[in-house]
Amino acid sequence: MAQNSKKPGGMPFQNIILTLQKYWADQGCAILQPYDMEMGAGTFHTATTLKALGPETWNAAFVQPCRRPTDGRYGENPMRLQHYYQFQVILKPSPANMQALYLGSLEAIGLDKNLHDFRFVEDDWESPTLGAWGLGWEVWCDGMEVSQYTYFQQMGGYDCKPVSGELTYGLERLAMFVQGVDNVYDLDYNGGQGEQAMTYGDIFQENERQQSAYNFEHANTEKLFDDFKKAQDECARLLEAGLPLPAYEQCIKSSHTFNLLDARGVISVTERQAYIGRVRDLAKGCCEKWIEKNAERWTRDFEWEA
C-alpha cells in the first residue's frame, strides 16, 4: 500500500530549485529569473518562444510561476493548483547528450537511477495558442510524470532551425515525488526545523483559496473582455510599430485574460476556438516580426535562411 509517511532526506522544495539551477548553470545555461507577467506555462517566456526562433545558440534555465485559473480548487485538492511553478530548460541546438543531461539532473535532486524506473513515454506537444509543436515524451519516474521533454519543430508557425530541446519540470509534482508526500500543501518548503519549518501550504494555501474565489467568482468579466480587446489592439499597434517584444507581452496578457474568462465560464464552446485563434494570430504576428527584426543580422552572422 502507498505510504503516507515522508521520505527521510527528501530534498526540500527550495533546494530542488537551487540544485536544478546549479546543475544547469554548470552545463552552461544562463540562469534567468521568471518573466514578470501572468502566463499559463514557462513556454510563454520569451526565453523559450522567441529564442527558439533563429540560428543563435541559446542555453537558459529558469523558474516560471504558472497560472491556470481553471485548475483552482480553493486550496482543497491535494494535487491541483491554479498557481504553481515550472522549471524550464531550453537548449539550442539540442545537444546529442540531452537525455543523459536530463537524467543527470534527476540524480542531482536525489533520484537514484538504480532504484527508480525512468521511462520516456510518447507525448507530442502542441500549443494551439502559440502555433507551436514538437515531438518528445513525458518522462515517468515510477509511473509518475515528472517532466515534459520536447524537441521544438515549429514556433508561431515557423520552423525551428536549429531545433531547441525544452525540458519542463513540474516542480510541485517532482517535489512530492522526491519527498514522498501525497498532499502538495504538506511539502517541506525550506528544510527548516522547529519554528523555522515551512510547508508549501504555509506559504501558498491561502493564496489558492483567495485566487480561486477570484478566478471563479469575482473576476469582473466585463473588464476582462475589455482587457482582452485592448491587449489585442495594443499588440497589433505595437507590431505595426516594429516592436515585437512589447507586442508579445500584450499577447501573453491576452492569453491569460482568455484563461480567466474561461474559468469564469463565460466563453461558450463555440467561441472558444475563435478566442484561441485570435491569441494564435497575435503570437504568430510577434514571431513573424521578431524574425523580421533579426533576419538581417542572422543572415549576416550565421548564414541563416528563412
Add this chain to the structure above:
Amino acid sequence: MAELLIELFSEEIPARMQKKASDDLKSMITKALKDAGLTFDAADAYATPRRLALVVTGVPTATPDISEERRGPSTSAPEKALEGFMRGAGVTWDQLEEREEKKGTFFYAKIEKPGRAATDVIAEAVEATIRNFPWPKSQRWGSSLLKWVRPLHSILAVFGGETVAFDVDGFKAGNTTRGHRFMGADEFAVTDFADYKAKLADHKVMLDPADRAALIEAECKKLSAGKGVEWIEDRGLLAEVAGLVEWPVPLIGGFDAAFMEVPEEVLILTMKKDQKYFVTRDPKTGKLAPFFITVSNIKASDGGAIVAAGNERVLTARLADAKFFWEQDLKRKLDDNLPALSDIVFHKELGMVSDRVERMKKLSRYLADFIPGCDADEAERAAELAKADLVSNMVNEFASLQGIMGRYYAKAQGESDAVADAIRDHYAPAGPSDECPSAPVSVAVALAEKLDTLVGFFGIDQKPTGSKDPFALRRSALGVIRLITENDLKFVLRNIFEFAAKLHKFDANTFSSIRDDLVVFFHDRMVVQFKDQGMRHDYVNACMTIYMSGTSSLESDLARLKKRVTALSDFLQTDDGINLLAGYKRAINIVDKEEKKDQVDYDGAVNAALLDLVEEKTLADALAAAKADATAALETEDFEKAMAALSTLRAPIDAFFDKVIVNADEAKVRQNRLALLSEIRAAVNTVADFGLIEG
C-alpha cells in the same frame, strides 16, 4: 554468402510505432537488395524502444556480372543515331561490332557490367531507408537536417563480420552499439547477429519483442497467482508494454479496496490507459481485484520495492481523483446535465448537442413502432438522457467512458434497466466486430443516433468521398445495416430517411434529395457488406433492385434482402436455377432487342384470344401457374420455393422458341407474343432481377 546486420539506434521510439517500423525496415532493405540483384535466405527485423534491427542471411558478396548484347542502328544510319545509341548503351567506339544481317549491316554493342560489391548496395540501401522512412511523424534535432522519429544516435552496419563504411549526414556507420540505458555498458562492438543478440542480452536488452512479451506474460501470471488473483490478459497492452522496456521487470502492487465502489470500467481505464498497468480479477467472483502489475524497465537494486511503492502512490492519487468525480456526479441527476448540452456544439451547421437530443427523441419514438417489444416512452426517455453524461466529471476526464457512465448514473437515479442499457449501448456497434445491440430500446436509440448523423451530414453536403470520411458516415451506415439485419427488423428505409431529414432544419426541398442520396449510399454500403460476407456482387445487385424500388415493407427490408441474396445464390447452383436463368435470358434477349428497335415497352397484358399455337398456350398457362405459386411463396418469404416455381418455365420456354416465331407477320400476334415474353421477365423480376446476373 554473408550475413548482414543493421541497427538504427535512437532515442525512445513510441511503442505504437515499433512493430510497423521493424516491418518497414525489413521490407525497404530487402527490396533494395533484390532490386540490385542480391538474393538472400531469410530476413528478420526487431524493435526495442531504442533500436530497430535487421538481420539478413545468405547475401552474396557481390551482385552478378551482367553481360548483354544490344543491337544498334544500321551502319548507313546518320552519325547522330549512332552517337545516341552509344550514349544510351554506355559504350565507346571500340566496343562496337558490325554484323551483316538480311536487312543490312548493323552495329552491335557488347555491354559488360561487372557485379557491384554488396557493401555498396547495402550502404545505398541503408541511406535511402533512413532518408525515406515512413514514420507517422518525424522530427529534426540539434542542427541536423535529417529526420527520424526521435533523434538518431548511431548506425550499425556489419556485413560478413566487417563494418560497412558509409555515412549519412555525418552519421558514420560502425560496428558498435549500446546496451540498456541504466544497466548496460556504454558502447561495445559486435561481429554478427548471434554476437549482437548475445551481447545485448549481457547488457540487459532483450532484442526480440516476442521474447519480452512472453516474459511479461509468464511473470504476470506468476505474480498474480502469488496474490491469489488472476491476470486479465490484454494482447494490445502486452504489445505496448513490451515496446516501453528493453528489459522487462514486472512488479505487482495493490490499491485500497475502498476504490472498488467506483465502477470497474473507470478503475480499469485508469490503470490500463493512463498507467499501462495490467489488471487482475478474483477467480471466484470474476470481479476486478485490487492488484495491478506494472512492468518496469530496470532490475532495481532493492528488488523493486521503491518502484512498486511509487507506482502505488501514483495510482492511489489517480483513483482518488476518479472517486471524487464519481461521487460528485452522483450528487446530480442526469436531467440536471441537460441544459449544459445546449452549450456543446454538435456541428456548426447541425446545431448543439441539445438539438440533436431533441431529434433523437422524436426519431426513437418513431422507430419504436417498427421494433417488436420496444416501448416508445422508454425509447424517447433513453434518447433524452443518452448524451447527458457528456457533461459529467467522469466523461470529461475519460471521454471513452461515454455511455458507460451514463448507464451507471441512469441506474442511480432509478431509470429502468432498458433505459439505462440503451444509454450505454446507443453508440454501438462502433465497427464490424463490435457487439450489436439487441435489446429493443437500445436498438431504437442506437438507430436514431446513427440515422440522425447520416441524415444531418448528407443534408449539409458532407458525404464521404473516396478515402475521406471525417464523420465516419460509412461506419454509421454499417451500424444501421447491422442493427436492422441482425435484429430482423422490417423498415422501409427511404421513409425513415425522410422522417429523420424532416427533423433537421433543412430546406423542405432537400428532403427528397437527402433521402435519395442516402438510398444510393446504403445501396453501396450493402453491396460492400454482402461482398465482405462472400456474396457475389451481381447476385446482390439482382436482389437490391427490388429492394431499392420497393415501397412496401415486404420488399424493403434489409433482413429479407439478405435472405433473398442467400437463396438466390444457393438456387443458382442447382439445375433448376441454371434452367431458369437460361430460359429467362432467352426470353428476355428478344424482348429487349425488339423493344429497343421499336422504342416501346411490351409489358401490356397478354390477349389469350390471340394465342394460337399449342406451345404459346402452354407457356401462358405455365406462366400463370408459376406466377401464382411464386407470389404465394414470396408472401411467406420462401424465396427458394418462389424460384423453384419459376424454374418450371424452362421447358415451355424452350418449346416456345422451337415452334413459335415471335416476329410474326401479323403485328397484333407479334405484339402479343412479345407481351407474353415480357410477362416472364416481370414474373421472374419479382424474385430478383435476373438481367443483372452475369455469366
